[in-house]
Every structure is written in C-alpha cells, then in structure tokens.
Amino acid sequence: MTKKAKIAITGLAIFAILCALTLPIFRTLNHDSEHQPASLAHAKEGGIALRLYAEDHQGTLPTTFTELVPKYVPDAKFFDHMTLVTPNAKLETLPERSVILQYSPPEHKDAVILVRSDFSGEIVHQ
Secondary structure, three states, X not given: OOHHHHHHHHHHHHHHHHHHHHHHHHHHHHHHHHHHHHHHHHHXXXXXXXXXXXXXXXXXXXXXXXXXXXXXXXXXXXXXXXXXXXXXXXXHHOOOOOEEEEEOOOOOOOEEEXXXXXXXXXXXXX
C-alpha cells in the first residue's frame, strides 16, 4: 500500500470517528425541534381561546382558566403547564405586545412559550 493510500485511509477513519461522536448531538437537536411547532401551536390555541373569551366579555380576559371550560376548550387539562399572566385585564388597556399567557411545555425543560396580547407566539429558551 502506498503512503498516499495510508494517509487517505487514516483521514477517512478520523472522519468516521468524528461523525460517530457528533451524530447523537444532531439527533437530540432534531428531536427537540420536532416538538417545538406542536408546542407553539398548543400555546397559540390557548391564546385563541383567550381572545374568543375576551370578545364575548367586552375585551376582558378571564380570571382563571376554568372560565374557559367547556365553551372555549373542552377540558381544563388543556391548560396544564400554562400560566395566565394578566388575569382579568382589559385587552385594550394592556401595553402593546404584553405577555398574556405563558406555556412551559413538559417536553422542553429549557423553553417557555409566550403568547402576547396581539396573539403572536414566541419561544424563549432559558
């Protein structure tokens, strides 16, 4: 075997080892990102329920999540891991883009999803 062939084989071996070491990291990152859209959608659905409630109650947010069951969501378990940040507030008096709902998805220990008064959602990593 020539010297160039030995160098090429050694280089391929090092490359294969590096790939094997980094592959689990990429799997973890991909796994986390697969759940983020679903978690964000869940939080936005909570925001929509708050908006519908506010429209039916002269722009006022509920005091507790139980006020949204069963008319706006079928079950109170929907709001597990959610916090109503501005209970009983009038939407029109809140500062622009105020956080009204906070969701800590159980599958993302390091992330919090914020739903703002314009009902946009944002993932914040802690």
